[in-house]
Amino acid sequence: GENVEQHPSTLSVQEGDSAVIKCTYSDSASNYFPWYKQELGKRPQLIIDIRSNVGEKKDQRIAVTLNKTAKHFSLHITETQPEDSAVYFCAATSRVGANNLFFGTGTRLTVIP
Amino acid sequence: GAGVSQSPSNKVTEKGKDVELRCDPISGHTALYWYRQSLGQGLEFLIYFQGNSAPDKSGLPSDRFSAERTGGSVSTLTIQRTQQEDSAVYLCASSLVAGGYNEQFFGPGTRLTVL
Numbered sequence: 653g654e655n656v657e658q659h660p661s662t663l664s665v666q667e668g669d670s671a672v673i674k675c676t677y678s679d680s681a682s683n684y685f686p687w688y689k690q691e692l693g694k695r696p697q698l699i700i701d702i703r704s705n706v707g708e709k710k711d712q713r714i715a716v717t718l719n720k721t722a723k724h725f726s727l728h729i730t731e732t733q734p735e736d737s738a739v740y741f742c743a744a745t746s747r748v749g750a751n752n753l754f755f756g757t758g759t760r761l762t763v764i765p
Numbered sequence: 766g767a768g769v770s771q772s773p774s775n776k777v778t779e780k781g782k783d784v785e786l787r788c789d790p791i792s793g794h795t796a797l798y799w800y801r802q803s804l805g806q807g808l809e810f811l812i813y814f815q816g817n818s819a820p821d822k823s824g825l826p827s828d829r830f831s832a833e834r835t836g837g838s839v840s841t842l843t844i845q846r847t848q849q850e851d852s853a854v855y856l857c858a859s860s861l862v863a864g865g866y867n868e869q870f871f872g873p874g875t876r877l878t879v880l
Contacts, residue, residue: 653823658807684866695769695856695871696808703866741807752798752821753869755807 654679656744658756665732666764673759675742676724682744685718685725686753691738699740700727732763767791769872771857777878778847786842786875790859797840798869799832802854811855814840815862847879 655678665671677685686701702709702716702725709716713732718725729736739760743753770789778784790797798813810824814834825831829847834840844851854876858869 656807686868688871695873697871698868701866701868743808752810752813752824753808754810755800757807758805 654682654744654754656742656754656756658742658759660759661757662760662762664762664764667732667734669732671727671729671732671736671761671763673727673740673742673761674724675726675744675756676722677744677754678723679744680720680723684745685716686743687716687727688741688743688755689738690741690758696741729761732761734763734765737761737763769857769859769870771855771872771875773875774873775876775878777880779880780849781846783843783845784847784877786844786855786857786877788840788842788857788859788872790838790840790857791870792838793861794859794870795837795862796860796867796869797834798858798860799840799842800856800858801826802856802874804853808856811842844877847877849879852877852879 658675683704688696689699690696700714702718713730715728739758741758742756772787795816799811800808802808812822812832814820829845832842854874856874857872860867860869
């Protein structure tokens with residue numbers, strides 16, 4: 653089955669700096685890669701996703717890049733703000749048409765004011 | 766509109782007891798998923814339902830775990846003879862249809878503590 657690895661497990665940045673979280677996946681058939689943000693005590697929420705036919709996607713201060721050859725994808729947050737502090741999870745689908753996501757172990761991001 | 770809801774929000778039980786966790790998906794969503802989130806860990810897929818199709822049970826960790834989805838809506842996750850290692854937050858999610866491009870909306874979770 654699919655195996656998703658995520659690094660780093662914790663990340664602290666100064667407010668205004670950029671943050672990068674990286675994930676790798678094992679199944680070359682995976683074709684959908686969402687990122688979820690989970691604030692303390694709250695439910696995970698989708699913040700951005702990318703499909704395997706796209707190399708990069710941006711949404712304001714958030715961007716995701718995908719390298720299918722290397723089987724890795726990354727989340728980039730620019731101009732970080734304290735409200736960006738949360739746990740971020742990457743995920744991947746295992747096969748075309750499937751819907752069960754395989755998640756990374758999460759990155760706890762702390763933005764220091 | 767109403768999001769995914771789960772009950773109870775917290776459940777404390779004794780080792781060996783059975784527990785039932787409930788999930789109400791977003792109205793109209795045909796796909797429903799259960800995940801488990803252990804402390805400091807990612808989300809572990811357990812099972813998912815798509816309409817009236819047979820569920821994908823490939824993530825269930827043991828035969829003590831089972832789930833039902835009645836009428837294509839509400840789902841119940843049952844854990845029999847609970848063990849301490851079952852302690853975790855159990856998250857339910859739903860999506861409009863199955864298929865990797867469909868956003869999964871999560872419920873608030875049920876925190877299960879097995880003493």
